Amino acid sequence: MHKLWAVIRREFGARVRTKSFVVTTALGPLLMAGLMLAPALMSMKESSGRHIVIVDGGDRGLGQTAQTTLRTKFPEQYTLEVVVLPTGETERLESLISQIDTPSEGTSATIDGVVVLDPAMLADDRIAYYGSNVSSMSDMSDLRRGLREALMAERLTELGVNLTLVQEASRPLSLTTERVTDGKLTGESGEASFVLGYAMAFLLYMALLLYGVQVMSAVVEEKTNRLNEVLVSSLSPFELLFGKIIGVGSAALVQLGLWVGTAMVLTTFRAEIASVFGVPEAAVMAVPIPTVSPELLIVSLLFFTLGFLLYSSAYAAVGAMCNTMQETQQASLPVTLMVIVGFFTVFNVLGDPTGSMARTFSLIPMFAPLIVPVRYSLNPLGLGELVASALITLLGAIVVAWIAGRIYRVGILAHGKRPKIKELINWVRAG
Amino acid sequence: MSQSVISVDRVTKRFSGHTAVKELSLDVPQGAVFGLLGPNGAGKTTTIRMIMDIIRPDEGRVTLFGGAGTGRDLSARIGFLPEERGLYPKMQVLGQLAFLAEIKGLSHKDAMRSGGEWLERLGLGEWAEKKIEDLSKGMQQKVQFIGTLMHDPDLVILDEPFSGLDPVNTKVMKDVVVDFARRGKTVVFSTHIMEQAERMCDHIVIIARGEKVVDGQLADIKSNYGKSHLALEFVSNREQAAPILQDPKLFLSVDDYGVSAEGEMAPGVDGDTVLRALVNAGVGLSRFEVVEPSLQKIFIAEVGDSAGTAAREPGDA
Numbered sequence: 055m056h057k058l059w060a061v062i063r064r065e066f067g068a069r070v071r072t073k074s075f076v077v078t079t080a081l082g083p084l085l086m087a088g089l090m091l092a093p094a095l096m097s098m099k100e101s102s103g104r105h106i107v108i109v110d111g112g113d114r115g116l117g118q119t120a121q122t123t124l125r126t127k128f129p130e131q132y133t134l135e136v137v138v139l140p141t142g143e144t145e146r147l148e149s150l151i152s153q154i155d156t157p158s159e160g161t162s163a164t165i166d167g168v169v170v171l172d173p174a175m176l177a178d179d180r181i182a183y184y185g186s187n188v189s190s191m192s193d194m195s196d197l198r199r200g201l202r203e204a205l206m207a208e209r210l211t212e213l214g215v216n217l218t219l220v221q222e223a224s225r226p227l228s229l230t231t232e233r234v235t236d237g238k239l240t241g242e243s244g245e246a247s248f249v250l251g252y253a254m255a256f257l258l259y260m261a262l263l264l265y266g267v268q269v270m271s272a273v274v275e276e277k278t279n280r281l282n283e284v285l286v287s288s289l290s291p292f293e294l295l296f297g298k299i300i301g302v303g304s305a306a307l308v309q310l311g312l313w314v315g316t317a318m319v320l321t322t323f324r325a326e327i328a329s330v331f332g333v334p335e336a337a338v339m340a341v342p343i344p345t346v347s348p349e350l351l352i353v354s355l356l357f358f359t360l361g362f363l364l365y366s367s368a369y370a371a372v373g374a375m376c377n378t379m380q381e382t383q384q385a386s387l388p389v390t391l392m393v394i395v396g397f398f399t400v401f402n403v404l405g406d407p408t409g410s411m412a413r414t415f416s417l418i419p420m421f422a423p424l425i426v427p428v429r430y431s432l433n434p435l436g437l438g439e440l441v442a443s444a445l446i447t448l449l450g451a452i453v454v455a456w457i458a459g460r461i462y463r464v465g466i467l468a469h470g471k472r473p474k475i476k477e478l479i480n481w482v483r484a485g
Numbered sequence: 486m487s488q489s490v491i492s493v494d495r496v497t498k499r500f501s502g503h504t505a506v507k508e509l510s511l512d513v514p515q516g517a518v519f520g521l522l523g524p525n526g527a528g529k530t531t532t533i534r535m536i537m538d539i540i541r542p543d544e545g546r547v548t549l550f551g552g553a554g555t556g557r558d559l560s561a562r563i564g565f566l567p568e569e570r571g572l573y574p575k576m577q578v579l580g581q582l583a584f585l586a587e588i589k590g591l592s593h594k595d596a597m598r599s600g601g602e603w604l605e606r607l608g609l610g611e612w613a614e615k616k617i618e619d620l621s622k623g624m625q626q627k628v629q630f631i632g633t634l635m636h637d638p639d640l641v642i643l644d645e646p647f648s649g650l651d652p653v654n655t656k657v658m659k660d661v662v663v664d665f666a667r668r669g670k671t672v673v674f675s676t677h678i679m680e681q682a683e684r685m686c687d688h689i690v691i692i693a694r695g696e697k698v699v700d701g702q703l704a705d706i707k708s709n710y711g712k713s714h715l716a717l718e719f720v721s722n723r724e725q726a727a728p729i730l731q732d733p734k735l736f737l738s739v740d741d742y743g744v745s746a747e748g749e750m751a752p753g754v755d756g757d758t759v760l761r762a763l764v765n766a767g768v769g770l771s772r773f774e775v776v777e778p779s780l781q782k783i784f785i786a787e788v789g790d791s792a793g794t795a796a797r798e799p800g801d802a
Contacts, residue, residue: 060587068575280571284632287537287567288560288588467539 058293058300065272065301070308079309083316090324091333104166104187105133106197107150111141111172116208120171123207124200131196141172155186169197176205248404250344251431255400257310258358258424262365262393265306269366270382272298273373273466282466291463299366306362318346349434354427356444361423364451365393371458374465375472385472396424407432416443419450457482488551490515490640490671491536496545498531505531507695508545513673513688518666520686520703521675522780524788528695529675530568533644537565549640561590564638568645568675570629574618578628579604581617585632596635603631607657623654630658634665641665643674647681659685683780693788707777713752714778715759718745721769729762740782745772747782 069075110117117136124134139146153165167185175182181201187193210220231245276282285294320327325335368389376382399421403412407429415421416429422443429435435443464481465473473481491513498506506528513519523529534540536547537556549559556563572581582600587593604610607627617625626649634641641662647655663685666672676682682689689706691699699706719726723744730739730746735758739748750759756775763770778786 056590057588060584060593064576064584067580068573072575275573279574280569281573283534283539283567283569284565284571284585284629285588286539287556287563287565288585290557 057289058297061289061293061297062301062304065298066304068272069268069302069305075305075309079312082309082313083320086313086317086320087327090320091328091331103131103133104193105135105164106167106169106185107165108134108136108169109147109150109171110136110138111170112176114208116171116176116204119208120169120201120204123204124197127200127203128196131193141174151184154184169201246344247432250346251400251404251407251428254354254431255397255404255424255428257313258354258361258427259393259397259400261306261310261358262361262423263390265302265362266365266369266389266393267386268305269298269302270369270373270386271379272302273370273462274376274379274382277374277377277466277469286467291466292459294466295367295370295459295462298370299363302366303359303362310358314346314351344431350427350431353430353440357423357426357447360419360444360447360451364419364423364447364454365389367451367455367458371461371465374462375478377469377472381472392420393424396421400424400428403428404432413439417446419447419454422447460484488515489513489548490517490550491673492548492551493532493536494546494548496532496535496542496547498528498535498540498542504695506535506542506692509692509695509697510545511690511697511700513671515671516666516669517671517673517688518662518686519671519673520682520689521673521692522677522679522682522689522784523675523692524677527692527788529677529692530644531695532692533567533642533673533675536642537563537567539567560588561636562639564633564636564641566629566633566641566643566646572617572625572629572632574616576617577614578609578617578620579613582628582632582635586636589636589638591636599635599637600631603635607631607661622649623651626650626654627657630661634661638670640671641673643672645676646674647676647678679779679781679784689780691784691787698787699783703780706783707780710778710783712775712777713750714776714782715748715750715756716745716772716774716776717748717763717770718772719768720771722767725766726763726768729759729766729768735759735762738786740785747776747779749778749782 108117108120117138121134121136124132137146137150147168147170150165150168154167155164166187167183170182170184172182183194183197185193207217207220211217276285289297328335369386372382372386372389376385396415399411399415402409403415403425406412412425412429415425416435416439426435426440426443426447430440460482461478464484489512491511493509493511495508495510496506497504497508509528509532511521521529521532531540535542536549538547539556547555549556550562552559556565576584579597579600582603583593583596586596586599591599601610601613604613607630609624609627609631612620612624617628620628630646633643643662646658646662650658659681662672662674674682674685683703686703688701689699689703690697717726726746730736730741730748733751735751735754736748737751739746750756756773760773763773
């Protein structure tokens with residue numbers, strides 16, 4: 055135990071003392087704060103207002119209707135101006151277009167775009183728009199919606215329909231979603247659960263890959279620096295392997311713990327943080343942020359630990375087979391692919407957390423570490439299923455760790471060509 | 486004879502097709518400075534790895550300190566410097582040493598203290614906080630050496646300890662090894678440099694092609710070869726000596742080094758005869774001595790030239 059402890063402490067120290075560990079640990083919370091504030095900051099920028107000129111070529115006051123509709127729908131985004139311009143006065147239209155995006159004397163502000171309501175084109179159900187912001191999806195969709203509504207009102211009036219009646223009948227509907235867990239209301243929107251499930255999957259996926267590869271590089275490092283014989287004369291290969299896995303795993307947990315901790319602080323005090331950056335509180339509160347239950351944390355921690363045991367020992371075995379980091383890139387592909395397959399299955403699971411695919415993949419040791427926490431975040435599994443999944447994953451992790459340990463034992467002292475599958479089997483079987 | 490610290494009993498190790506070590510037996514007595522000699526690829530490293538339980542023999546048995554424990558079980562009592570050795574480049578010198586001692590069972594506190602003392606002793610005190618990668622190669626070798634010895638083992642096994650060392654570092658480390666032996670500890674080292682073994686060992690085993698060819702006290706081995714060897718050093722008319730040295734009636738074999746030579750005289754020839762012949766030929770001599778054969782001479786006689794081309798051991802870098 056004393057020896058194992060010495061190895062764990064060395065590995066942990068070797069990870070935590072690196073610059074990259076300090077930098078990534080610090081960058082995580084910054085990124086989170088950014089993700090939280092950015093949408094709010096961006097919506098603030100957009101409300102600066104675009105100057106749009108509506109050129110009405112007809113005589114039915116369609117320009118006025120369009121202006122009113124757009125103004126009611128988007129009170130802050132647009133500054134609207136109507137110019138009545140009979141068809142054929144192309145010169146004035148051209149001069150208007152030439153003013154787009156160019157500050158000119160006489161006019162108070164730059165024009166961002168020109169909407170042309172030409173009767174001939176309207177007969178064809180077409181409206182032209184010239185602007186500097188045509189690539190803005192949201193602007194174009196706003197315009198399209200506003201203009202269509204104005205046109206619809208115009209046509210309905212023409213047909214003699216009472217507009218007030220129509221407006222009354224077509225009042226918009228909003229569907230509010232709330233997640234129900236075990237028959238209890240959670241007070242959480244559907245959007246927030248999706249965010250949580252996705253965030254969990256991404257974090258676990260990154261952590262398994264990142265720290266698994268760290269174990270692998272630690273193994274290769276000892277090989278390239280010719281340390282193994284020195285170590286193996288005092289330590290059993292199993293002490294060496296598990297010391298490494300536990301050491302790197304603890305560093306991983308420290309980093310993840312710091313991230314989760316800061317995420318919790320950030321979300322709790324997001325209103326205060328927002329006010330520091332001058333972001334309106336309401337805008338930040340509108341970003342859906344899920345709540346994390348203690349049960350979910352425990353399940354995630356358990357499955358991350360099992361997954362880490364499984365993947366890091368597989369990565370360690372790959373490291374033991376190779377002599378350089380370059381060699382590992384190719385040799386580790388099968389292991390990395392497993393993690394990636396698990397990650398992509400998550401998207402299916404997010405759509406149908408209790409479906410047959412979700413259930414099946416929860417019972418496969420390679421994928422359960424990613425799938426089960428995501429499922430749990432969406433819709434907690436029954437205790438029976440959870441225990442079954444945990445046991446199968448544990449069993450799988452032990453089998454993989456055992457095989458990896460035997461490959462590791464031989465591999466760390468072998469130099470030269472990478473072993474073929476047949477030789478690997480001999481390594482595993484060797485007494 | 487005192488108790489054997491290491492007892493190797495008819496061990497055989499095969500690697501995919503070739504036999505690296507074949508029915509090798511040897512006993513290392515308590516307190517000996519024991520040389521394990523042989524040409525490259527003779528099986529020295531494989532033998533040492535089997536002694537340390539890094540690889541298992543296919544046949545035969547290794548016993549350490551007369552008990553059942555393996556090299557790893559007894560690592561607290563053994564200092565082992567493998568042929569393939571290295572350090573963590575990013576670790577601090579003292580932290581690295583402490584780790585090496587802790588995995589042999591020392592507490593963190595004792596390991597730090599012992600590491601600090603050793604660094605002072607070998608003149609590396611100021612480097613304790615530096616990273617290994619910032620040290621020169623010679624300093625790294627000293628650190629490695631400290632890592633082998635700092636837990637004060639009863640048995641020290643060194644595989645090619647002096648390879649790649651400059652004369653100054655060789656002397657520093659030789660002094661440390663001699664000091665260990667003087668304190669009644671057992672030292673085993675392998676080498677293919679005979680001069681070193683000759684100066685330090687009291688007991689040697691020579692192996693070639695995985696088999697033992699010579700085993701015993703160095704003094705006994707030499708006296709068995711008899712005082713029929715001549716050591717010569719020339720000052721002038723060196724070329725006049727050649728016909729005499731090549732005369733099969735006078736010499737069985739001669740190692741000619743140019744300014745010096747060592748030869749085994751033919752049976753019935755005595756030193757006087759050779760001396761007279763050399764003086765008559767006008768050869769100027771600065772040394773003429775009837776001696777025991779050098780270890781180098783014994784080694785070449787026993788191993789022969791063919792062993793130099795033996796297959797490499799796996800892991801021999």
